[in-house]
Amino acid sequence: MGRYRLGDIIRMTRKSLSITQEQLSDEICSVETLSRIENGNQNPSRDTYELLMGRMGRIRERAYSMLSVSDFKVLEKIKLFEDYIKLYDFNQADRVLKEIKKIMGNSILDKQFLIRAESLVNYRLKRISTEEFLEGFQKAIQLTIPKYGSISLSKWPLNFNEAMLLINISIAYAEKEDYLKAISDIEEVYSAMKQSYMEEQQRVILQVTIATNLSKWYGLIGNYEKAIEIANEGIVMCKKFKLGNALPNLLYGVAWNKERLLKLGILSLEDKRECLMYLKQAYYIASAMQLSFMEEFVEQHIATVYNIPID
Numbered sequence: 001m002g003r004y005r006l007g008d009i010i011r012m013t014r015k016s017l018s019i020t021q022e023q024l025s026d027e028i029c030s031v032e033t034l035s036r037i038e039n040g041n042q043n044p045s046r047d048t049y050e051l052l053m054g055r056m057g058r059i060r061e062r063a064y065s066m067l068s069v070s071d072f073k074v075l076e077k078i079k080l081f082e083d084y085i086k087l088y089d090f091n092q093a094d095r096v097l098k099e100i101k102k103i104m105g106n107s108i109l110d111k112q113f114l115i116r117a118e119s120l121v122n123y124r125l126k127r128i129s130t131e132e133f134l135e136g137f138q139k140a141i142q143l144t145i146p147k148y149g150s151i152s153l154s155k156w157p158l159n160f161n162e163a164m165l166l167i168n169i170s171i172a173y174a175e176k177e178d179y180l181k182a183i184s185d186i187e188e189v190y191s192a193m194k195q196s197y198m199e200e201q202q203r204v205i206l207q208v209t210i211a212t213n214l215s216k217w218y219g220l221i222g223n224y225e226k227a228i229e230i231a232n233e234g235i236v237m238c239k240k241f242k243l244g245n246a247l248p249n250l251l252y253g254v255a256w257n258k259e260r261l262l263k264l265g266i267l268s269l270e271d272k273r274e275c276l277m278y279l280k281q282a283y284y285i286a287s288a289m290q291l292s293f294m295e296e297f298v299e300q301h302i303a304t305v306y307n308i309p310i311d
Contacts, residue, residue, distance in 0.1 A: 006037070006043065006044055006049055007037045007038045007039065007040045007042075007043075007044070008038075008040075008157060009053075009157045010024075010034075010037060010038055010044070010049070010052055010053070011038035012155065012156065012157035013053070013056050013156065013157055014038075014056065015155060016151070016152065016153070016154075016155040016156045016157075017056055017151065019056065021034050021035060021038075024052060024055060024056070025052075028048060028051045028052055028055070029044075029048055029052075033048075034052075057146050057147050073103065074100065074103050074104060077096055077099055077100045077103075078100060078113070080096050081093050081096045081097055081100060081117060084096060085120065086245060087290075087291065087292075087293065088124075088293040090121055090124040090125050091125070093117075093120075093121050094121045094125060097117050097118065097121055100114075100117070101114065108143050108144065109143075109144070109161070111140075111143060112140045112141075112143045112144060112161065112165070113161070115136055115137075115139055115140040115143075116136070116137060116140045116161075116164075116165055116168065118136065119132075119133055119136030119137055119140070119168075120133075120168065122136075123136075130172065130175045130176050131176075133172050133175065134169065134172035134173065134175075134176070137165055137168045137169045137172055138169060140165055141162060141165045141166065141169065144162060145162065152188065153166065153188050153189065153192055154188045154191035154192055155191070155192060156192050157192075158189065158192050158193075158198075159198070160198065160202050160206065163189055163192070163193065163206050164206070164209075166185065166186070166188075166189045167186060167189060167206070167209055167210065167213065169185060170182045170183075170185040170186040170189070170213065171213060173185065174213070174216075174217055174220075179217045179220050179221050180221070182213075182217050183214065183217050183218065183221075186210055186213060186214060186217075187214070189206070189210060190207065190210045190214075193206055193207055193210070201241065204237055204241045204243070205243065207234075207237060208234050208237050208238055208241075208243055208246045208250075209246070211230050211231065211233055211234030211237070211250065212231075212234055212246060212249045212250055212253065214227075214230045215227045215228070215230045215231035215234065215250065215253040215254075215257070216253060218230065219253065219256060219257045219260065222260075224257040224258075224260045224261050225257075225261075227253065227257040228253075228254055228257045228258065231250045231251075231253040231254045231257070232250075232254065234246065234250045235247065235250045235251065235254070238250065244285060244288070244289050245289055245291065247281075247282070247285050248282040248283075248285050248286040248289070248291060248294045248295075248298065249282075249294065251278045251279070251281050251282035251285070252278070252279065252282045252294075252297075252298055252301070254275075254278050255275040255276075255278040255279045255282070258271055258272075258274065258275045258278075259272075259275055259305065262275070276302070276306055279298055279301065279302050279306075280302070280310070280311070282294070282298045283295060283298040283299055283302070283310055286298060
């Protein structure tokens with residue numbers, strides 16, 4: 001998850017709520033003390049930190065690890081769960097989640113993880129409706145951002161888990177075919193990422209995830225040029241930071257949107273050959289990364305649209 005100095009969290013949260021230092025520090029500490037804390041020149045005491053965050057409707061726990069557990073076995077299981085989600089193997093993810101629930105703690109952040117994980121697995125296994133899927137994520141994010149829904153999060157000091165939850169909420173809106181709401185919400189997260197203190201690798205993972213979804217949703221509302229632009233931005237980040245798992249989706253996104261422009265007569269036959277090149281790249285990378293779902297999906301697309309087998 002993203003890590004911040006406590007002063008960063010206080011400053012960014014205060015500014016996102018348009019609260020002055022005088023308003024926040026009143027009867028808690030001096031304005032000068034708050035200024036030193038926000039600038040990183042002084043660490044707040046536990047009591048001061050909790051009072052400041054409480055006044056802004058935040059909880060202390062979110063500043064630390066995503067989960068309160070220290071048992072390596074739990075963290076190992078969580079990583080395995082996330083890996084299965086990336087592979088679209090929701091039955092295996094469900095199996096691992098049952099194991100996690102037996103050994104997980106009971107902190108707010110533990111609960112947040114479990115609500116997110118259960119909502120995701122249950123929806124993908126068709127146990128709950130799209131509305132319940134969305135409600136689960138909203139319930140989870142409100143555990144650490146109680147004012148979610150009534151404030152802008154574009155300048156909020158999101159941690160990795162919160163950002164992923166907000167992306168999941170956007171995906172849920174997209175599942176309901178409310179693409180404009182999905183785009184609006186996820187662009188707010190993207191704005192927060194650009195000014196966050198999150199570790200670079202984690203921030204890039206989130207940015208690539210956002211780019212993948214934004215490209216898809218812009219395409220679905222007919223803004224194909226914007227979709228291609230965003231997908232290409234994601235491809236550049238993937239290559240720079242060696243995020244091979246995300247590349248097939250982004251390459252497919254470029255090809256799919258270019259195909260729409262071809263049908264509209266905006267692009268030429270040369271662009272059609274380029275589309276096939278992107279699709280073949282997506283297929284071979286998916287194969288190399290053992291992303292069987294994406295590999296089969298792209299292969300079927302090529303067979304259907306281009307009527308040729310993969311080389």
